Amino acid sequence: MPTASSSNRAFTDHLTKLPNSLALSDALEQRLRQQAEGFAVHFADVDRFKQVNDAVLKAIAERLGSALE
Known part of the structure; x- marks a missing residue:
């Protein structure tokens, strides 16, 4: 019998x-x-989603880094 955790x-x-x-x-x-x-x-199947996501995350990380400096 499966547990709630599993x-x-x-x-x-x-x-x-x-x-x-x-x-x-x-x-x-x-x-x-x-x-x-x-x-x-x-x-929705977004072509090259990983590339788009990586680019967006990089831009966010750069903006966050600039804000923390």
Whole structure:
């Protein structure tokens, strides 16, 4: 029998501690069972997201560094 702790780990990304795709799938299944009417889910696949994210994080880090000087 799974414990609350192991269940929480199954639904959480170990690095970010944010809900993972399994948590999303579970939440959507619960919503479908509870919802009398339909709903939509939109997924966006951003090309080169890592490059964009890295550039944004670098810019934020540089601004933070300048502010702390």
